[in-house]
Amino acid sequence: MIEGAAGPREAELLADAALARELAPESCAPTGCAWYHSAWPLLRALGLVASPERHRGFFSAGLGEALTVADEPRILVAGAADAGMLDIVMDAGATHGVTPRVTVLDRCATPVQVCEAHAQRARATIDAWVGDVVDVDAHRGFDAVCTHGLLSQIPSAKRLRLAGALVQMLRPGGCFITTIALSGGDAGETRRFSPEEVQAFAAGAKRAADARPDLGIDANEAESRARGWAEGVVSFPIRDTQHVTDVLARSGLQLSTLDVRTIAGQLDGRAAGPWTARLATYAEVIACATSGSGA
Numbered sequence: 002m003i004e005g006a007a008g009p010r011e012a013e014l015l016a017d018a019a020l021a022r023e024l025a026p027e028s029c030a031p032t033g034c035a036w037y038h039s040a041w042p043l044l045r046a047l048g049l050v051a052s053p054e055r056h057r058g059f060f061s062a063g064l065g066e067a068l069t070v071a072d073e074p075r076i077l078v079a080g081a082a083d084a085g086m087l088d089i090v091m092d093a094g095a096t097h098g099v100t101p102r103v104t105v106l107d108r109c110a111t112p113v114q115v116c117e118a119h120a121q122r123a124r125a126t127i128d129a130w131v132g133d134v135v136d137v138d139a140h141r142g143f144d145a146v147c148t149h150g151l152l153s154q155i156p157s158a159k160r161l162r163l164a165g166a167l168v169q170m171l172r173p174g175g176c177f178i179t180t181i182a183l184s185g186g187d188a189g190e191t192r193r194f195s196p197e198e199v200q201a202f203a204a205g206a207k208r209a210a211d212a213r214p215d216l217g218i219d220a221n222e223a224e225s226r227a228r229g230w231a232e233g234v235v236s237f238p239i240r241d242t243q244h245v246t247d248v249l250a251r252s253g254l255q256l257s258t259l260d261v262r263t264i265a266g267q268l269d270g271r272a273a274g275p276w277t278a279r280l281a282t283y284a285e286v287i288a289c290a291t292s293g294s295g296a
């Protein structure tokens with residue numbers, strides 16, 4: 002833990018960032034994502050990326066029913082860049098006076114290990130699961146599956162398979178709770194940072210670290226990790242809610258909630274690639290497995 006950090010949440014995040022940096026070179030090697038997982042919690046500590054925290058109220062409320070349905074509700078976090086979503090699930094459990102059994106799934110071991118350590122510091126445990134969510138083909142019986150932006154990490158050709166895997170994960174009546182950035186009509190099949198956006202984002206990370214000496218983040222390291230992350234990021238834009246409702250309906254998930262919200266962000270347009278703390282429009286979606294689907 003880093004001394005002098007502004008508050009306990011930031012200290013936790015910095016501890017996660019230090020662990021992610023340590024683990025990533027080896028642990029991300031099989032999936033080639035050290036540029037991502039070594040950087041994400043650090044960029045989050047600097048307020049530069051769009052994390053599930055932006056949708057805390059939505060996720061907490063959406064989890065409410067799942068958390069009260071069983072003595073030990075089973076919640077899956079599907080795709081976790083770090084412990085951001087885990088925190089929201091654990092806090093929602095505390096609000097409802099229950100300790101859910103939380104599983105964290107990611108195709109890379111680094112964020113899963115970060116979540117394990119994060120939970121241990123809170124005297125909790127999680128079930129760790131390293132694997133590709135798209136490949137899940139057995140019933141898993143979760144009461145809820147939470148993801149933040151997973152759909153736009155999956156190419157459109159694979160999205161229906163993803164939705165089918167989510168149906169397998171849920172018990173009948175269990176719900177998929179997610180947020181999806183909506184790109185608007187003119188987006189292509191993929192979206193990356195332009196070279197100018199990479200430059201502006203990296204420079205912004207250096208300034209952000211310089212502006213918060215209490216966080217103890219080296220400004221040059223912040224700049225280079227931000228550069229590596231921005232150069233690597235690719236998303237598969239989702240243009241509108243029609244695509245979302247189509248995919249859900251075709252997989253047999255029943256739409257329960259779909260709200261569209263625009264959220265402001267501190268990054269200006271020049272530094273704002275996908276996944277950044279920018280002004281963006283999101284669908285907040287809850288879709289549930291019907292009694293004829295899932296386990």
Ligand SMILES: C[S@@+](CC[C@H](N)C(=O)[O-])C[C@H]1O[C@@H](n2cnc3c(N)ncnc32)[C@H](O)[C@@H]1O
Binds near residue numbers: 112132
């Ligand atoms: C779904 S997003 C979640 C990011 C989000 N901003 C957060 O804070 O949790 C990114 C995570 O999903 C993981 N991921 C992407 N595709 C995946 C897949 N097919 N199966 C499992 N994990 C996947 C990535 O390794 C990454 O850690």
